[in-house]
Amino acid sequence: MNDLFIILKQELVLTVIIFLLxxxxxxxxxxxxxxxxxxxVLLAINFLGGFFFPQTGVLFSGMYHTSDLIILEKNILNLGTLIISMQSYNWLKDHKHVVEFYILLLSTLLGMFFMISAGNLLMLYLGLELSTIPLAAIANFDLEKRKSSEAAMKLIISSAFSSGMLLFGISLVYGTTGAISFEGIAAAVNGQPLQIFAFILLLAGFGFKISAVPFHLWTADVYEGAPVAVTSYLSVISKGAILFVLVPVLYTVFKPLAGNWYNMLFLLSVVTIIIGNLFAIRQDNFKRFLAFSSIAQVGFILVGITGSSQAGSSSVVYFVLIYIFSNLAAFGVVSFVSATTGRERISDYRGFHKTNPVLAWVLAIGLFSLAGVPPTAGFFGKFFLLLAGAGKGNYVLVTIAALNMIISLYYYLRIVKAIFMDANEQPIEPLTVPAFPKLALYICIAGIVFTGFVTYVHEYIQSLGTAF
Amino acid sequence: MSSVPLEHILFVSTALFFIGMYGLFTRRNLITMLMSIELILNSVNINFVAFNKYLWPGKLDGIFFTLFIITIAAAEAAVAIAIIINLYRSHHSIDVEDATEMKY
Known part of the structure; x- marks a missing residue:
């Protein structure tokens, strides 16, 4: 009985915070x-509390399980939520419904925790829905803005459709194997055609949620229309959580279909990287630009997953950690500028360095890390992903990914050039950053600088990786 | 009493799934699109119940899954309708063609 409370610790703390609010x-x-x-303060306690009394175990006859890796993944998500909460200070301080926003936000986080810990397709589905339905509600949180409600409508329709496909896949898996628990399915999957069809539907459902390319069309619109805090949450936390659950689903549950899903992921990752890059080049809205850049980043993560080894799963966790820091450094500046001045176009950022040198440097370091330029952590993240992808000996895929890193360098540096070199008649006026967003940006920069060099982080994650 | 073969039930559920998909892609009214999504979810329910009764009658996994899907579909519809009402307030229409401020 005591075990129950300690194993469910992270979920229980979140639930207590929700009800307290x-x-x-x-x-x-x-x-x-x-x-x-x-x-x-509550979120900071929640994040720090995640490191105490770690206890692994299985609950509810296999429905729920935790391991050291899962605890670490939840801590990473907690950290990201804390950073986003501090960054959205400026947007929320004049908002009428602050508490409702946090209740919905933390509900989605709770759903992600249950989803990551799921040992059963039913639990996976429930967690997934708990993490997407409130998210659509908070995408509409700029209640009077037309774009915001349009974004929420696109998000709820596409996520409902994708979970419908996922469910149809699950029902066919159940029909052919007779099990919905992960062990039961792994034992019974044998690669008959109906199972492969079911798996394609399942992968399509997941593909919608992580916005891999043939299923990415909702991404840019939702990212542009939703409030920036929600956009950064969507692009970092919810995407990261689904990648965390996708890896064990592919590596353990559908291991017998490895030959099939390897080819599917190969195709998905190539298309995702190329389309994400090509569309990112032509964007002028900063949020839309970051949407396409995040699509391209997911493509790189898929390259790492194709490695199908322990290195594959650990490099994904490592990259998501770094991605949280680097994407939130960029989003933090964009969110702050957008909340105070309302300007979101990339051309508005010309001459940004002259008026706001500190923010300009934070944004530049974040973009360098996203592009994967060596001294920053982003380089190490991408390096380990490509190394994991090369483990299978598929050098075509790794070459395509590496070439695309060069293309991505073009559009990231284009913004850095606009910030530092271009002249502007009306640059963004000098801004003073309040304490919370400033602290969040410092955490991001520290993460970008140190995660790459402190080898302990990578070694620790690698020691926890899921065995294939 | 002769029972209905499993294939017939699967045919109905698959047809329902693709009718729902067709409706989602062709209809421009948001409420109708929501109804199409309900069709997709109900086809999944039929699948689960049929598989449970015909192939795996020992355990009730499929039936339980169906119960959860029905509940969540209700929650999803509630949030979706709230969003649609808000969209109607700002756009004075629930046609998706009118909500196209953001395009490539």
Whole structure:
């Protein structure tokens, strides 16, 4: 009985925070500042608490399981949520519904935790839905903006459709194997055609959620329309959580179909990287640009997954950690500028260095890390992904990925050039950053600089990787 | 009493799935698109119940899955309709063709 509370610790803490916010909201009126201080402290406690009393185990007859890797993944997601919460300070401090925003946001995080820990397709589905339905609601949180409701509509329709496909796949898997638990399916999958068809539907459902290319069409619109805090949450946390669950699903549950899904992932990753890159070149809205750049990054992650080895799974976790830091450094600056001045176009950022040198450098370091330029952590992340991808001896795939890194360098550096070299008649005026966003940006920069050089991080993650 | 063969039930559910998909791609009214998604989810329910009864009658996995799908479909429809109402307030229409501010 005591085990139950310790194993479910991270989920329980989140649930307690959600209900605490709910009861406090019913109580007396508080100013937005007081709420934001309270929530950020609670989230920091939640993140730090994740490191104490780690306990692994299996609960509810295999429905729920944790391992050291899963605990680490949840800590990574907690960290990302904390950073996003601190960055959205400027947007939320004038918003009417701060508490509702956090309740919905933390519900999605809870869903992701259950999804990562799932040992059963039913649990996986429930976690997935808990993590997408509230997300659509908070995509609509700029209630009076036309774009915001359009984005939420696109998100809910496409995520409902994709979970429909996922469910049809699950039902066929159940029909052919008679099991919905991961071990039962892994034992019974034998590669008959109906199972491969079911697996394609399942992969398509996952592909929608991580926005791999043939299923990416919702991404740019949703990212542009939703509030920036939600956009960064979508692009980093929810994508990371689904990648965390995709790896064990592919590596353990559908291991007998490895020959089939290897080819599918090969195709998906090549198309994803190329299309993501080509569309990122022509964007002028910063959020849209980051949407396509995140599509391209997912392509690189898929290259790592095709490695189908322990290195494959650990490099994905490592890259997601670095991706959180580097993408949130970029999103943090964009979110702050967008909340205070309302300007989101890349051409607005010309001459940004003259007026806001610190923010300009943060943005530049974030973009360098996204592009994978050596001293930053992004380089090490991409390096290990490609190394894992090369483990299978498929050098065509690795060559395509490496060439695309050069293309991506073009559009990331184009922005750095705009920030540092281009002249502008009306640059963004000098901005003073409040304490919370500033702290968040410092955490991101520290992460970008140190995660790559402190080899302990990578060695620790590698020692936990899922065996194939 | 002769029972209906499994193939017939699977034919119905697959047809329902693709009718739902067709509706989602061709209809421009958001409420109708939501109904098409319900069709897809119900085809999955039929699949689960049929597989449970015909192939794996020992355990109730499929039936339980169906119960959860019905519940979640209701929650999803509630949020989707809330979003559609909000869209109607700003756009004065629930036609997807009118909500095309963002394009490539």
């Amino acid at each position: 709910l009861t406090l909201k019913i109580g007396k009126e508080r100013s937005n500042m007081a709420w934001l201080n309270l929530v950020n």
